[in-house]
Amino acid sequence: MSHLLIVDDEPSICWGLAKLAESLGHSVATAASAEQGLEASAARRPDVIVLDVRLPGMSGVAAMHHFRRILGPVPIIIITAFGDLTTAVETVRKGAFEYLLKPFDLTMAQRVIVRATESLSPPPAAAVDAGLAQDGVEPIVGHSAAIQEVFKRIAVVAPTDACVHLRGESGTGKELAARAIHHYSRRSSGPFVAVNVASLSESLAESELFGHARGAFTGADQPRKGLLEQSHGGTIFLDEVADIPLPLQVKLLRVLEHGEILPVGADRPVQSDFRLISATHQDLRQRVAEGKFRHDLYFRLITFAIEIPPLRQRYEDVAELAGHFLDGLAAKNGRPRPALSAEALAELQRRPWLGNVRELRNAIEHAMILARGGIIAPEHLPPPLGEMVGEIGSGLIFQEEAIASLVRQWAERQLRDPAGEDLYDRLLKWVERPLLQTAMEHCGGQCLAAARRLGLHRTTLRKKLDDLGIGDS
Secondary structure (H helix, E strand, C coil): CCEEEEECCCHHHHHHHHHHHHHCCCEEEEECCHHHHHHHHHHCCCCEEEEECCCCCCCHHHHHHHHHHHHCCCCEEEEECCCCHHHHHHHHHCCCCEEEECCCCHHHHHHHHHHHHHCCCCCHHHHCCCCCCCCCCCCCCCCCHHHHHHHHHHHHHCCCCCCEEEECCCCCCHHHHHHHHHHCCCCCCCCEEEEEHHHCCHHHHHHHHHEECCCCCCCCCCCEECHHHHCCCCEEEEECHHHCCHHHHHHHHHHHHHCEECCECCCCCEECCCEEEEEECCCHHHHHHCCCCCHHHHHHHCCEEEECCCHHHCHHHHHHHHHHHHHHHHHHHCCCCCCECHHHHHHHHHCCCCCHHHHHHHHHHHHHHHHCCCCECHHHCCCCHHHHHCCHHHCCCCCHHHHHHHHHHHHHHHHCCCCCCCHHHHHHHHHHHHHHHHHHHHCCCCHHHHHHHHCCCHHHHHHHHHHHCCCCC
């Protein structure tokens, strides 16, 4: 049997956790403040402490130092409903056994308490250098449960050298998360090199990533360090990693396994020590299944994965994000910060945000320009991306996420109809006709050219055109 100390200013939390601990056979003391908790621990030494971050008086983060000084390596379970990235990193660095986000279910709390009572060793993260800087990195804004889970995972993985893979839609802030991991790592004094793989042409990607020797190809008058070598001692962030050509995937895997980079045209490899963070909005598992991504590289990249939630899964953060962008844009432009009307905020909170946080920032900047220093009203906001998708005739460009959203909405409506059948074939025909028609028009009615652009065999395209009644001119 162990003795637990629960420190939280919410009586219901103390009562619920106390009952849970007692049902597991442990004795419990509760306190409503850190100061009361320190007094209780002096009266009877706890084996495990459950500690809230926000407390009246001394904060839970500050109290951790005092509990450690008095009690030594006692497991401390941090609980909070107001976590941010700095708090998550700080508590992990100070040796928090676990970081629970309110509201949490009792099953999860029970598992954590059981683990804590079974081992009184400090967690591995306690060994992280406490002298690392904790500010200076662009903040990831929000207090929703979804984004706090991201904070927690960043805090846990940052002190390690593990490869990290960030999954998330375009505009969710994957590079921001990558920079935070680098900032809170032991490599923070080294370079952070961000590369969008999709922006590299296939012919130059190898030279850009691995560098080249003098004379390796026409125009290579001087040797050049590649981006992987430039990342030595720091972190390289490969965004849209799913677009790496297959031949380069083999070379990248060798670099990760042996730390050796072979520049184009060179006969000897160079050593480079870097941490790799990758990201994509695509499904890498599907790419592996299609034979477009090596399975051995896939398993190397996803040592530790973090899912960056879309904005539609964290609507409670919209107001805080909007305020953050208003502050930043006003300071950047040297203008007073405009107010956001209640109606404008309500409009922001109802939108689907298919472009995620990036779309929200652009909407705020658009509104600030039109408001010209006055109060931002709904009419100052740009049309939402969801409405733009419907205006195909006006030639507006929309994102892949918007198409996916429309398909989901259509599928949900069809699936609610008990008589709905053959949905796959119906959707395929619906999408296939305009795609093939557009390709043929773009290629001047030439079937061979259109087949090349579509990635189809000419015979296959010809059959589809015949089946759909689309003739080439």
